[in-house]
Amino acid sequence: MDTKYIIGIIVAIIVIVGAYFVLAGGSGQEKITIVGSTSVQPVAEKLATEYMKKNSSVKITVQGGGSSVGIKSVQDGSANIGTSSKSLKANESTGLSQYEIGKDGIAIIVNNNNALSGLTMEQLKGILSGNITNWKEVGGPDAKINVVVREEGSGTRDAVQEIVLGKLANGTKVDFVKSAIVQSSTQAVQQSVAQDPNAIGFISFASVNGTKALQINNVAPSEATVLDGTYKIQRPFLFLIKGDATGAVKAFLDWVDGPEGQAIIKSENVVPTGVQVNSTS
Secondary structure, three states: OOHHHHHHHHHHHHHHHHHHHHHHOOOOOEEEEEEEOOOOHHHHHHHHHHHHHHOOOEEEEEEOOOHHHHHHHHHOOOOOEEEEOOOOOHHHHOOEEEEEEEEEEEEEEEOOOOOOOEEOHHHHHHHHHOOOOEHHHHOOOOOEOEEEEEOOOOHHHHHHHHHHHOEOOOOOEOOOOOOOEEEOOHHHHHHHHHHOOOEEEEEEHHHOOOOEEOEEOOEOOOHHHHHOOOOOOEEEEEEEEEOOOOHHHHHHHHHHOOHHHHHHHHHOOOEEEEEEEEOOO
8 A cells, every 4th residue: 555645544534533632622521511690600610620620631611691591501401510599499490409509698789988887678678679769868978879780580689689679468579670770790780889989789798899798787798697697688509400410510519518619618708508409309
């Protein structure tokens, strides 16, 4: 057989094999995709980064999109792990295993130049619903209150609506003020409040940076007050799996539930709990 012909075949094989590995991820790494809550995203990214340092055979990618996106993505199989910062309703949880990695306080944030240190729950409800529209009504300056909220489907929004706004006597949900500025991520809410001295918003306590978290009913959000339940505006941080965890996903979850993972969760100002909420049903 002609030598050039043999060399050509070898080169072609090398190209095909190389292309396969590029398309497959390059190094034969097992892939885990995590998608969902932008509140859970920072701690999920930290966990993924530290896990990959110790497990080079695993590639973990983390994306936001909101709790509803996380639930849908794990249900339809486009993500291995969905994340949610709200408790799942019965129609959302079918077929999913839920792992509570921790609990998070939802901080009510204002601009650093706002002199207020706290609000009562009733005052907060009045502001978010639009019944209180000027800061002077709650002891602040004579200025219009600009409410900043998350988009529909956000776990943070759902939790605040349930815990703070509640329902009317007829069972109808109390809604946020119609003039509220809607933002699509934790970071966007924080930036809006940081730039507006008259703004108020709500984000994960773990993400507060450059804004001021208010006391609510004289209780500040902290690891201790979330853990003992005295800070009432709190919710779970959930990892969601379709069916039961196996293989690389199970190994990652076991590590998250271990001392290294729990220490990282705590370092992100999330109160680690490490409990399985339920099995698939």
